[in-house]
Amino acid sequence: MKPENYVIRLCLLLMFLFMASVSPSGAGENAENGKPLKTALTGKFPPFSFYDNKGELAGFDVDMSREIAKRIGRKSEIIATEWDGILAGLLAGKYDAIVGSMAITPERQQQVNFTAPYYYSGAQLFVHRDNPKRLYSIDDCAKARIAVVLGETYQHFLETNYPEVEVVTLKSGAEIFEMLSQKRIDGFVTDKLVGSWQIQKAGRDFVAVGDLLYKESIAIPVRKDNPELLEAINDALAGIESDGTLKKIHDKYFSLSSGRKTGNSGELSNSIIAEKLLAGFGITLIIAVASIALGFILSIPCGVILTYPKAMASLPYMVVRTIVDFLRGTPVLIQLLFVWMGMGLTPFKAAILTLGINSMAYMSEVIRAGLMSVDPGQALAAQALGLTKLQRFRHVIWPQAFRIAIPPLMNSVVALIKDTALVAVISIPEVIREAQSIISITFEPGKYYMVVAVMFFVVTFPLMKMAGLLEKRIKQKGFAHD
Amino acid sequence: MIKVETLNFSYTDGTQALFDINCEFPSEHIFAVMGDSGSGKTTLLNCIARFLMPQTGKITIDDQDTSGMAEIDLRNKVGVVFQRLHLFPHLNILQNMMLAPTLVQNRPVKELRKEASEMLERLGIPELAESYPSQVSGGQAQRAAIARGLMLKPSYMLLDEPTSALDARTSEEFALWLKELREDTSFIAVTHDLLFARAAARHGMYMEQGKIASQGVIEDVTAAHC
Numbered sequence: 001m002k003p004e005n006y007v008i009r010l011c012l013l014l015m016f017l018f019m020a021s022v023s024p025s026g027a028g029e030n031a032e033n034g035k036p037l038k039t040a041l042t043g044k045f046p047p048f049s050f051y052d053n054k055g056e057l058a059g060f061d062v063d064m065s066r067e068i069a070k071r072i073g074r075k076s077e078i079i080a081t082e083w084d085g086i087l088a089g090l091l092a093g094k095y096d097a098i099v100g101s102m103a104i105t106p107e108r109q110q111q112v113n114f115t116a117p118y119y120y121s122g123a124q125l126f127v128h129r130d131n132p133k134r135l136y137s138i139d140d141c142a143k144a145r146i147a148v149v150l151g152e153t154y155q156h157f158l159e160t161n162y163p164e165v166e167v168v169t170l171k172s173g174a175e176i177f178e179m180l181s182q183k184r185i186d187g188f189v190t191d192k193l194v195g196s197w198q199i200q201k202a203g204r205d206f207v208a209v210g211d212l213l214y215k216e217s218i219a220i221p222v223r224k225d226n227p228e229l230l231e232a233i234n235d236a237l238a239g240i241e242s243d244g245t246l247k248k249i250h251d252k253y254f255s256l257s258s259g260r261k262t263g264n265s266g267e268l269s270n271s272i273i274a275e276k277l278l279a280g281f282g283i284t285l286i287i288a289v290a291s292i293a294l295g296f297i298l299s300i301p302c303g304v305i306l307t308y309p310k311a312m313a314s315l316p317y318m319v320v321r322t323i324v325d326f327l328r329g330t331p332v333l334i335q336l337l338f339v340w341m342g343m344g345l346t347p348f349k350a351a352i353l354t355l356g357i358n359s360m361a362y363m364s365e366v367i368r369a370g371l372m373s374v375d376p377g378q379a380l381a382a383q384a385l386g387l388t389k390l391q392r393f394r395h396v397i398w399p400q401a402f403r404i405a406i407p408p409l410m411n412s413v414v415a416l417i418k419d420t421a422l423v424a425v426i427s428i429p430e431v432i433r434e435a436q437s438i439i440s441i442t443f444e445p446g447k448y449y450m451v452v453a454v455m456f457f458v459v460t461f462p463l464m465k466m467a468g469l470l471e472k473r474i475k476q477k478g479f480a481h482d
Numbered sequence: 483m484i485k486v487e488t489l490n491f492s493y494t495d496g497t498q499a500l501f502d503i504n505c506e507f508p509s510e511h512i513f514a515v516m517g518d519s520g521s522g523k524t525t526l527l528n529c530i531a532r533f534l535m536p537q538t539g540k541i542t543i544d545d546q547d548t549s550g551m552a553e554i555d556l557r558n559k560v561g562v563v564f565q566r567l568h569l570f571p572h573l574n575i576l577q578n579m580m581l582a583p584t585l586v587q588n589r590p591v592k593e594l595r596k597e598a599s600e601m602l603e604r605l606g607i608p609e610l611a612e613s614y615p616s617q618v619s620g621g622q623a624q625r626a627a628i629a630r631g632l633m634l635k636p637s638y639m640l641l642d643e644p645t646s647a648l649d650a651r652t653s654e655e656f657a658l659w660l661k662e663l664r665e666d667t668s669f670i671a672v673t674h675d676l677l678f679a680r681a682a683a684r685h686g687m688y689m690e691q692g693k694i695a696s697q698g699v700i701e702d703v704t705a706a707h708c
Contacts, residue, residue, distance in 0.1 A: 380533065381562075381569075383533075385557065386554050400571065
């Protein structure tokens with residue numbers, strides 16, 4: 001079962017030969033001595049950085065950070081942050097360097113200085129060990145079905161450089177693994193190191209074939225105004241490389257013998273998994289509750305405006321009607337992506353705004369229907385008793401319309417809770433994204449997707465039951481004239 | 483006294499419902515406005531309650547022209563009980579009675595609760611206080627709707643077909659009950675039920691095709707149409 005002979009062949013190269021003799025301690029003796037060396041990474045990129053079964057940061061980059069700090073004579077402080085803003089954080093001085101598997105690119109070089117690379121990786125083709133189509137490099141892959149993870153740069157790379165390859169885009173590494181195990185695809189392209197590690201982790205019979213499609217140099221960015229630190233880190237790296245420490249750290253995470261047994265490379269304990277899923281579900285519920293509140297509050301005036309079709313020619317009616325129809329007639333996913341990327345909101349704000357506005361559209365219709373089903377005689381009777389228009393609405397029409405609307409509103413609420421699943425795509429760490437990240441380590445999609453489904457059901461089921469009961473009661477009470 | 487002078491009313495589709503109506507409703511206990519359906523009696527009621535605006539003519543209540551009255555003054559002066567009552571289904575009978583005085587007259591809830599309970603006692607339906615409209619019978623609902631209207635102490639109360647949902651026996655009971663009421667409110671009952679009119683009112687008028695056919699002592703008016 002195990003890909004025994006396919007121990008990952010890392011492209012770790014000796015880069016600092018000419019520096020090897022320089023003592024790292026010399027650079028440490030500067031003004032910043034004593035202050036901790038703050039380095040950033042994501043904590044979400046196993047085996048380079050991840051949370052181990054005690055919930056503590058571990059991984060290749062973590063060990064590298066500590067080793068570098070040690071060699072320049074400072075304490076190590078590691079900050080886990082989102083990849084999105086990781087460079088901005090460096091520029092803002094939140095930390096001194098990023099030891100987070102960042103590839104050198106010309107765009108990044110304009111903003112920061114990079115140290116010498118501490119490892120190399122790049123795009124690698126992997127195939128099933130049985131290799132029925134005898135694919136030994138990407139050049140053999142004409143007409144072959146080669147998978148990539150949707151949105152990763154490999155897709156564009158393949159389509160541009162190997163147009164004869166049939167590129168299959170899939171949602172995640174776990175999905176790709178399932179497809180290749182069933183031989184529904186012929187191979188896949190991903191980062192060499194990460195891919196190798198995942199294969200080993202999942203215990204699949206997949207092998208890397210051919211050369212790297214392209215190479216990436218992974219290095220440590222430092223602010224341009226900090227040349228002393230750049231030099232110090234370069235010195236430290238040279239030492240780490242030359243005395244064999246780099247190889248030791250590498251083997252700890254990538255060698256077959258240690259990988260699956262030690263549990264160091266990202267095994268997750270059940271308590272960590274439960275904690276992650278519950279935290280994710282908490283975020284799911286926060287987004288759901290905030291969106292429902294926003295949607296409901298907005299839907300009341302919109303619902304009222306929609307009850308005046310007579311005002312066909314009036315502006316408010318036409319505006320609300322158009323917005324509601326548009327929102328109901330377009331996919332929520334597109335709305336979400338538009339608000340997130342098109343309007344440039346943070347993922348969290350974009351999620352609440354989109355889901356809130358979207359549920360406003362559905363709830364407005366429910367409230368309109370509720371208001372319309374209140375007997376017009378009720379308003380007349382209230383008028384005969386001297387109530388003002390506002391009082392009639394507030395004390396007579398609305399309480400009845402709301403009771404009528406509760407069951408369908410509950411349905412909207414249930415629909416919205418389920419719609420929160422979509423926000424995983426805009427990188428909010430809600431429950432589905434957490435599940436995906438767990439699955440990327442454990443390779444047990446069936447188990448964890450089922451757990452997530454059950455979590456949703458535990459919340460939605462009582463709501464659905466309650467909607468049914470209320471509907472019954474409202475019918476008995478004789479609200480709504482028919 | 484409510485006084486109606488040369489009142490003409492046409493609906494927007496052009497149908498004229500009232501033709502030069504001239505009449506007076508004395509401040510007496512119960513006055514009956516009778517007639518078949520389509521005779522214009524409910525239209526007249528709606529004009530007095532200002533739910534419809536007549537094209538010509540004038541209506542005065544105790545010498546005040548209704549067209550110039552503030553909404554709240556009009557409602558405090560003239561109550562209406564609709565044919566279908568329109569009790570508020572989400573409130574119990576006591577709450578139905580207290581809603582308008584709380585909001586319109588800003589009176590304290592505690593005082594109102596006492597007053598409403600006393601009124602239900604006086605009207606002989608104290609057991610309805612906590613009931614919801616969907617839980618009471620047609621006769622009880624009719625009384626509850628009148629109780630709700632009386633809470634504002636109007637000088638006049640317009641009743642639109644009060645017996646339409648009641649059977650003959652309950653309708654007679656209701657007539658006697660109404661007659662026995664000791665409130666300072668004059669009732670004007672619009673009805674096609676001559677038995678009820680005779681049982682309840684002393685004076686009345688009879689309408690036909692948007693005009694007043696006869697008016698006077700109830701026995702005389704009804705005799706002509708029985």
